[in-house]
Structures are given as structure tokens and as C-alpha cells.
Amino acid sequence: MSAAVRTIAEFRGLTKTFGPVVAASDLNLSIAEGEFLSFLGPSGCGKTTALRMLAGFEAPTEGEVLLDGEVVNHVEAHNRPVNMVFQHYALFPHLSVFDNIAYGLRQRRPQPDRATVKQKVEKVLEIVRLEGFGPRRIWEMSGGQQQRVALARAIVNEPKILLLDEPMAALDRKLRKEMQIELQTLQRRLGITFVLVTHDQEEALSMSDRICVMNGGRIVQVGTPRELYDNPRTRYVAGFVGTSNFFDAVVAEAGPDHVAARLAGGQHVRGKPGFAVKTGQEVCVSIRPEQIALSREAPDAGMSEPVTILNRIFLGEHTEYLVRSGTLGDILVLVPRQSELNAGTFNVGEEAFVSWDENALLILEQ
Amino acid sequence: MRQLRRNGVLLAPAGIWLLVMLVLPLVVVFIFSFGERGAAGGYVPALTLEQYANLPARWTAFKNTLILAPLGTLAALLIAYPLAYYLAVRCSPKWRTTLLILVIVPFWTSILIRSYAWIFILGGRGIPALLEMVGIDEVRLINTPFAVLVGIVYGYLPLMVFPIFVSLDKLDKRLLEASSDLGSTPLRTFWQVTLPLSVPGVATGCMLVFILLMGEFLIPAILGGGKVFFVGNALVDLFLQSRNWAFGSAVAMTLVFIMLVTVTVYMKFISRLGGQRDDISLM
Ligand SMILES: Nc1ncnc2c1ncn2[C@@H]1O[C@H](COP(=O)(O)OP(=O)(O)O)[C@@H](O)[C@H]1O
Ligand SMILES: [Mg+2]
Numbered sequence: 001m002s003a004a005v006r007t008i009a010e011f012r013g014l015t016k017t018f019g020p021v022v023a024a025s026d027l028n029l030s031i032a033e034g035e036f037l038s039f040l041g042p043s044g045c046g047k048t049t050a051l052r053m054l055a056g057f058e059a060p061t062e063g064e065v066l067l068d069g070e071v072v073n074h075v076e077a078h079n080r081p082v083n084m085v086f087q088h089y090a091l092f093p094h095l096s097v098f099d100n101i102a103y104g105l106r107q108r109r110p111q112p113d114r115a116t117v118k119q120k121v122e123k124v125l126e127i128v129r130l131e132g133f134g135p136r137r138i139w140e141m142s143g144g145q146q147q148r149v150a151l152a153r154a155i156v157n158e159p160k161i162l163l164l165d166e167p168m169a170a171l172d173r174k175l176r177k178e179m180q181i182e183l184q185t186l187q188r189r190l191g192i193t194f195v196l197v198t199h200d201q202e203e204a205l206s207m208s209d210r211i212c213v214m215n216g217g218r219i220v221q222v223g224t225p226r227e228l229y230d231n232p233r234t235r236y237v238a239g240f241v242g243t244s245n246f247f248d249a250v251v252a253e254a255g256p257d258h259v260a261a262r263l264a265g266g267q268h269v270r271g272k273p274g275f276a277v278k279t280g281q282e283v284c285v286s287i288r289p290e291q292i293a294l295s296r297e298a299p300d301a302g303m304s305e306p307v308t309i310l311n312r313i314f315l316g317e318h319t320e321y322l323v324r325s326g327t328l329g330d331i332l333v334l335v336p337r338q339s340e341l342n343a344g345t346f347n348v349g350e351e352a353f354v355s356w357d358e359n360a361l362l363i364l365e366q
Numbered sequence: 367m368r369q370l371r372r373n374g375v376l377l378a379p380a381g382i383w384l385l386v387m388l389v390l391p392l393v394v395v396f397i398f399s400f401g402e403r404g405a406a407g408g409y410v411p412a413l414t415l416e417q418y419a420n421l422p423a424r425w426t427a428f429k430n431t432l433i434l435a436p437l438g439t440l441a442a443l444l445i446a447y448p449l450a451y452y453l454a455v456r457c458s459p460k461w462r463t464t465l466l467i468l469v470i471v472p473f474w475t476s477i478l479i480r481s482y483a484w485i486f487i488l489g490g491r492g493i494p495a496l497l498e499m500v501g502i503d504e505v506r507l508i509n510t511p512f513a514v515l516v517g518i519v520y521g522y523l524p525l526m527v528f529p530i531f532v533s534l535d536k537l538d539k540r541l542l543e544a545s546s547d548l549g550s551t552p553l554r555t556f557w558q559v560t561l562p563l564s565v566p567g568v569a570t571g572c573m574l575v576f577i578l579l580m581g582e583f584l585i586p587a588i589l590g591g592g593k594v595f596f597v598g599n600a601l602v603d604l605f606l607q608s609r610n611w612a613f614g615s616a617v618a619m620t621l622v623f624i625m626l627v628t629v630t631v632y633m634k635f636i637s638r639l640g641g642q643r644d645d646i647s648l649m
Contacts, residue, residue, distance in 0.1 A: 057543055077546045090544040094562045103558075104548035157548065 007069070008033040008160060008193050009054060014063035016049050023049040025217040027063070031161070031195065036187050038196045038204040040240065041214035047197040048087075050214070051163050054195065056080045068160065078107070083154035084163040088170065089146050091138045097149050098134035101125070104157040124152040127186065144175045155186075161193045168203065180207055201241055205229070213237050233274045234365040235284040245292075245331050247285045251363070254279045259363045261285055265327030269303060271361030284364045289334040291360035294321060294346060295353050304355035307331065309346045321346065323354060392622070398615035407609025417616035424617055427600040430586070432624070434511060434596070435579035438518040439526075439572050445519065446526035446571065447564075453527075454534035455560075466531070469524050477521055481588040484520065488513050488589070509591030517585040522578060526571040533567025534560070569636045573629070580625050597621050 007030045014027040024046040031037055039047040052058040053065055056077030064071045072080060083104065092100050101121045105112055112120075125131055128148040133141070141149060147167060154162055167183075168176045184207050187194045198204050204211050205225045213220045213228065213236075221228060221237045232238035235246055249261035252268060259273045261283060269285060277283060298304045307323040310330065319340055321333040331354060346352055402412040421428075453465055472480060486492055488507040497505050507513055537560065545555040583598025590599075597617060604614030 055547060057546075077543070078549050078551055082547075084544075084547045086540055086544055088540070090538065090540040092541060092544070092559060094559075103545070103550075107549035107554065153548070 005035075006033040007031065008067070009195075010064075010066040011050070011053075012064040012066065014050070014053060014065060015061050016046075016053060016058055017061045022217050024053070027219055029212060029219060029222060031193060034191050034193055035209045036184070036194045036196070036207060038198055038208040038211045039214055040198060040201060040204040040211050041220075042240075043199055045214045046217040047199075047214055048165055049217075051084070051165055051195065051197050054161070055082055055084050055163055081159055082161040082163055083157050083159035084165065085147075085150045085154050085167045087165045087167075089150040091146060091149055091153070093138050095138070096134065097125075097130070097136045097138065097141065100138065100149055101134075101153045101156050103153060120156055121152075124156045127155070127189075128152045143170055144179070147171065147179065151183075151186075155190060155192065159192065161195055162187075164194065164196045166197055166199070168198075168200075176203075183207065205241065211241070213240060215240075231272075231274060232286070232362065232364060235286065238286045238362065238364055242288065243332065244286045244288050247328060248366075249283050249285045249363070251277050251279050251281045251283055254281075258358070259283075261363055263328065267327060269361055270358050271363045272359060274362050274364045277363055282366060284366045286362045286364050287356055287360055289320070289332040290318075290336070291356055292331065292333045293339075293355050294323070294333050294335055295343065295355065298353045299355045302355050302357055303361075304353045307352055307354050309348050309350045309352060312346065312348060319345065323352065325354070395615045395618050398611055399619045401612040401615070403610045403612050407611070409611040412612075417613045418620075420613060421616065421620060424597070424600045427595055427597045427617075428620075428624075430511070430514075430594055431580060431596045431598075431621075434514055434518065434586075434594075435576060435582070438515055438522070438579050439576045441515060441519045442522055442526040442575050443568065443572060446523055446530055447568070450527050450530035450534055450567070451560075454531050454537075455539075469527050473524060477584060478588070480521065481517055481585055484513070484517055484589055488516065508589065509593045511590075511594050513589040514586050514594045517589040518579055518582060521585055522575045525574050525578070529570035529574070530564060530567040533564045533570075537563050565636070565639060573632070576632075577625065577629070580621065 009031040011027040011029045014024060015022070016024040027050060039050055041047055049058060053060050054067075056072070056075060056079075060073060065073055067075075067080065067082070092103065095103070098121055101124060102117050105117050105120060121134065122131075125134060128151055130145065130148050130152065133145070133149075138146065138149070147170075150167070164183075168179055171179060180203060183194070196204070196207065208225060210222060210224055211228055212222045215236055221233045223231075225241070228237060228241045232241060238244045239246070247263050249263045249269070251259055252262045253260040254273070254277045257272070258270050259277055260268055260270050262268055263285065271285060293299070298306070305325045305328060307325045309321060310324050311322040313320040317337050319335045319337070321335060323331050323333055325331060333354060398409050399417055400413050400415070402410045402414060402416070404410045449469075453462060453469075457465060485508060488494075490508075493507055494505045497503075541559050541563070542555055545559045546552070550558065581598050582596055583602055586594055586596045586599055587602075600617055601614055601621075604610050604617060
């Protein structure tokens, strides 16, 4: 992030406990104005808790929440300039679509006049492509439409930050894809900061400017989707953001750019360190399936291992091979269609070689 | 066809019950109301409107019922709502069941005994005696409309608490958060979200209590001391003491008619309030 980007919200040592359960632990994060940030992690890792502390529904046990440079720990939810799209939308069943969307505007003091409310509501109805649905009842709307209403109800207030808690979880796959694109376009268009909570890595990768990966109440790593994919710090991040092959290893020689590690099978490999490693440390070696080449002859340069083909799955643009190496165990390899067209397919049971570039190998925290 | 027959079987017990216990007696009472009183009491067949013409003789009973039943319903609502709200929204789940049971516990004792207890509380040696100690003399509580009101509110409170509790309990608490998130203060959230969404419970509770109060006779008899009596007391008197069955039937028919009209108007009003809602029970 450049210095010109303003920080709109910040967590400082934020901790939240529910009795014995530590839902969020020592969260430190700054959120830049206008960015699309996602909290990504498995269910129960504290994503919702983090979001609710930002919205003002949960008071932090320790630490501070800052909005626009001010500590807002004691500012109640109804006085915070943020709005939330709830996990199951939480639309008011006794109000029409129009009145649901107008709800936030009507809470303002002094109250805006009817014409202003009408004009603003109609404008967001248009933005979420629900023109003419104003008089409808909530239960007359489909799941996808309800989601748009929830979105409209939040953005009509022009919040400083829009919070979204798994907004797509209740939609079917096709609708989800559409909504992802729509949300992203909307965010660009409105310029509002979006903070999204999701357990779906694909969703986080495709929509976010930055992703904050969480595990067990802690922030594990924050970065752009590409940074997290290419340079994960830990085995957990590499496994959660994309898929990877992992091997246990011990650091034999720690250099600044390259590390030599000894695998459990005794071979030495060289790779890029994802964090500050020390000689003798137990680490995890990771290599993405698409960065492994499969060939009939052992290549002249780089690392290679003889393997046997165990399984083959045709995926269209790629073919996924599961191969077994005598020393490394099972390895997943993703071969692009083009190179398969050039080299031909491998059959189950066939002998082959896997090889990789030194830079593709990552040395990660276990 | 088979579906129809199965529905018939399912509905038969209730249908027969309604026919024997409600429709037939009502028809009998309707016929009796046009008859005359026999010399030794009871009923003599006739076709006269005399009994209906005689209704003003029981005006006081109608007046008391028509004032105290709505008033009692309202008072019960005003007391029950905060209680139900506390139980459903505020109270920790740990205590909820215990407190709910406490609301029903009085039902384990007969209303007769509980009303007698109120005679003592409201009578000369109860609250008036306490008031005398602080210098307020000559307060009469027992055998007044107030005593009857206290009695009926006390007796029917649980019937009001439960429907309201249920509607507040099933209210999605995330709606309250959503309201707060959209900038609404807790008080405004109550008026704009909680209250409208508890209308079904309020409607059910009011209806239950009101209908039962219209037919009440025990509590006025005990706490009204013969001075504050309901239509129910007039009926007890007419059927059991003076044995004027024809007049009693006319009074009963009039009460049924008044109830039908009020309940119909009330339902129209409630369904307007709830919009096209289909979740208002007892409708
Ligand atoms: N109100 C609460 N009371 C008790 N425990 C809670 C509460 N809210 C969340 N938790 C616990 O905190 C942890 C994190 O929850 P949450 O933030 O909802 O996770 P996520 O959104 O990542 O699935 C979980 O173990 C959950 O059970
Ligand atoms: Mg969650």
C-alpha cells in the first residue's frame, strides 16, 4: 500500500473471549479506504466475531477498534458509520422491499423528507437491478433477490465501510458466481470499502484486493490474493489458498534467498523461504501441483524424482495426476492441456519423472 | 376421494363435539329465548319478543361486562407485555424455563381459592389497613369494580403472557441487530420492529382473555360481593335461582351476539394492522 492510501479502520491487539472460548486473539490489521478486504478461514475461526466488533455488536475484551482514526470501542452500533449485510439477510418481514431499504434513511435525525427517501431508494433499487420491486413483500422475493435487497438496504446509507458476512452462502453455485462479479463491480463503482467474511477461498481470491487469512482466532497472514498464493508464510495458508503438495523437512542451510532442506527421505532440496528460517528448524516444503512437470525422461537440470502414475483425472483445461514416489510419497501434479497434447498422456501404472524449478519450492512454517 | 374421506375421519371427533356441545345447545337457547317462563319456572313454548324487550332490566350487568372485560384485557396486556418481553428477549436462557413455570404455577390452585385470597388482601384487614397506618382512611377496595378488575387481571394474566412470549421468542434477534446497524436507537427499534412483529401474539392473547372475560362470573361473584356483577352472574341467577329460562336465554343470546360483533370488528382491525400477514394465529 502506498502512503497516499488512507486507513479507514484499524484493529489494535483486538481480542474477544466468550467465557473460555477465545474467538479472536490479538488481531492487528489496518483496512485501507476503498479496498475490498476479505476475512478468509474455516468455520469457527473468528471471522464473524472480527466483523461484529467492527460493526459494534460485540465489545472487544481487549484492544482497540479504530474508525477514521478514532477509537470506537464504546460507540454503539447505531452510531457507527458502517453497515452490514447479514448472513441470512435479516430483512424485516413486516415491511415492504421499499420500506426495508428506506429504514436506515428514516433513522437519521433530522429525518430526510419523503421525496429524498423515495429518490434514494429508487436509485439503489436500480443499482441492484430491482426496479419496480419496491412494493413487494419480502417473502415474495427469491433468495437472490432478497440478497440484493439486503445489499440495497445497506448501501443506501452510503456507509464508510460495508460489512458482508458470508453474503453468498445461501445462494446456489451459479447465482453465487453472478453475485460475486456484481459485488465486485458495485464496489468499484461506489468506491465504498468492503469487508467480506467467507470460508470460500475461490470467492476470496476472485473478489478481494487483500485477504486476511485467519485460523483459530488469529490472523495468519494478510496479503493480496497473488501474494498469498505465491508466497504463503505457513503450510496452513498454502493449503487454504489453493492446493499444494507438502513434505516435512529440516533446514540444512539457511541463506537469505535460498534454503537447503533435508527431506524426511534424506534427499536435499533447495527452495525459497516463506519466513525467517534457522538452520536445524523443522519446516514444511511446499510445491503447487501446476508447478511440477511430468516427463518420460529425467530432465538434465533441476530436481527430479522417478515416480509411478497412480491415477489420472481429466479436468478439461488440465489433467490431474496422482503419482507415487518411492521417497516422497504421493504427489499431485496438474498438467496443462497444451503440454499434454505435446507430450501425450500418461497411463496408470506407467513410470515417469517429476521435476520442478528451484524457485517453485517454498520452505514454510509448519 | 380417499384424501377427502381421510380428512373426514380426522375432522369427525371435533365436528361431532362442536355439533353436540356447541351448535345444538345454541339452537336450544335460541329457541328458548322466544319462549315464556312457566308458573313454577323453567320454559313454556311460545313465540314472543317479550324477553328481548325486557333486556334493559339487566342493563347493569351488560354495562359492567362491557366496561370491565375490555378494561381487564387492556390492563392484562399492559402488565403481560413487559413481562413476556423480559422473559423472551432479556432474560438469560438459564432462568427462562424456571420463570415461565412460575408464571403458570398459580394455575395449579383453583381460581376460587386464589380469588378468596384476594378478598383477604383487598378486604378490611389487608391493604386498607396498611393505608390506614400511613394516614389514608376509609379506603374501600373489596366489592368494588376495582377489586373485580384486579381479580380478573390476576386470573387471566398467564393467558396473555404466553402468546406474547411465543411471538417475541420466535422473533429473529438478528432483526434487532439489523435495526441497530441501520442507525436505530433501542427504543425506536422496539417501536419499529419488536412491537409490530409481536402483533400476532398480542392479538391472540387479547382475543383469548377478552372472550373468556365476557363470560366470567366467578371472580365478580367473589370480589364484587354481589355489587359488581357480570352478564355471567345474571345468567347464573336467571337459570339457577329465579329459573326464568326464557329470559336467561334472551340474555345469553344477546351476549353471544355482542361477542360476535366485537370479535369480527376486532379481527378486521387486526388484519388491517398486520397487512397481508398470514401468520396471525386464531384468525
Ligand atoms: N455469542 C457467542 N457466545 C459464545 N461463543 C461464541 C459466540 N459467538 C461466537 N462464539 C464462538 O467463537 C468462535 C468464533 O466464532 P465466529 O466468529 O462466529 O466464527 P466464524 O465466523 O469464523 O465461523 C466459535 O468457536 C464460536 O463458537
Ligand atoms: Mg461466521
